[in-house]
Amino acid sequence: MASFGLKVIRGTFGVAEHVAPRLTGRAAFELFCRTPHEKSLSEGERRAIDRAADFMTQARHHRLKTRTGCVMVHEFRPEPGRAAAGTVLVIHGWRSRTEYMRTLIEAYRDAGYKVVSLDLPGHGQSQGRRLTLVSAVDAARVAGEWFGPFAAIVGHSFGGAVAANAVAGSIRNIPRLAAGRLVLIAAPSSLPAIFADFSRMLNVGSRSQAAMADRVERIAGRPFTGDRQLASTPLPTLVIHAPDDREVSAEHARLYTRAGDHVRLYWADGLGHRRILADRGVAERAVGFVAGRLEPSLQ
Structure with a gap:
């Protein structure tokens, strides 16, 4: 009620x-x-954070200054002695944080990538209680200045919108973020x-x-019109979406594919908007696309 x-x-x-x-x-x-106060976290969210506590100790934590405050960036390096295949930037969605991106982060790290995961303003360990698309893209810009250029940028939900705007350079007075590939998971296009x-x-x-x-x-x-932005930015892009997503309609995935032949679509059947993040098959598909081991066809 x-x-x-x-x-x-x-x-x-x-x-x-x-x-x-x-x-x-x-x-x-x-x-x-x-943005939500930490006291408003649900029991399920608190349990997820607690389960990821050991995982988070594996990262190096960097507090970086943006135009509106400070954000936390978590750096996960490959196993010692293994040369990095490149650096991947991971961006979570609204009311989310790095801990919830664990499956994707581990998959990229296990494949030899250094992973930089950004806690957006007002989320996770970053400061503030306010988040806009502009402040989010600015936070990605700062992460790029410290850790870029990136082999790929991976964004979930609102984080996907942030990634699309960052690589397209669509925000006034914020330069384009350099990346080799783009992975959008359950991302809105407008x-x-x-x-x-x-x-x-x-x-x-x-x-x-x-x-x-x-x-x-x-x-x-x-x-913000994601399909038009990707059309003007011919970056190899993988769109991953669940047909049963009730938060961001699957139609947004179809809109992204209209940007051109450089955009590929993978349907993650039955995984909704949030379960998609914990699916190892999705993570393997995302890693394979960035590594160039597979090029999924449009479906």
């Missing part, structure tokens, strides 16, 4: 949609950018998709959602 506070917010947004949608859109955008679940929860109407997207466009300098 929704809390009394949530019911009040939903009622307010419902009325304001018809009175002042632009003002409502700005207010909703600010709420959206507010801002409305990012806002969709949040808007449904708070009863934010369509006109207010449009105002939210306009707000981001004014900050970023251009709209």
Whole structure:
């Protein structure tokens, strides 16, 4: 059952949609950018973090300064004596953190890659309580200055949107991030998709959602349309998506493939939006694509 506070917010947004949608859109955008407090973690999230405690001790931890604060980057190196095949940047999604990317990180490290995993602003061990697409891309930029160029960038969900914008250089005054390949897992291809679940929860109407997207466009300098960005950035790209994803529709994966022949699609049947991260078959597919051992065909 929704809390009394949530019911009040939903009622307010419902009325304001018809009175002042632009003002409502700005207010909703600010709420959206507010990241969850660590005390709000669910029991399942806490257990996942606890299970990854030993795994996290294997990393070297670097606190890097961005334009809006400091972010934590976790560096996982290959086994001693093994030459690195290159460096892979891993970017998690909204309300996520490096611990949840463990299966992918281990798969790349076992294949001889050095893995740099970024905790986005307001997430994991990074500072702050606010996250925007711009601050996220800026954090990726800083990681690139310290650890790049990257053999590949791997992003899940919102992290995939961050990766696509970073390599396309689509954010005003933030240079393009150098990478050899791109892997997008359950990634949205537009801002409305990012806002969709949040808007449904708070009863934010369509006109207010449009105002939210306009707000981001004014900050970023251009709209986020992933297929167009990849079309202008012919980087070998693997899109991994589950047809049953209820958070980011499979249609977004299909949109990415329209960017050109440099984009390949792999359907991860039955893995939803979050289980996909723990699937070893998905991890093997992602590693194989970056290593050039396989080139999955469009499905």
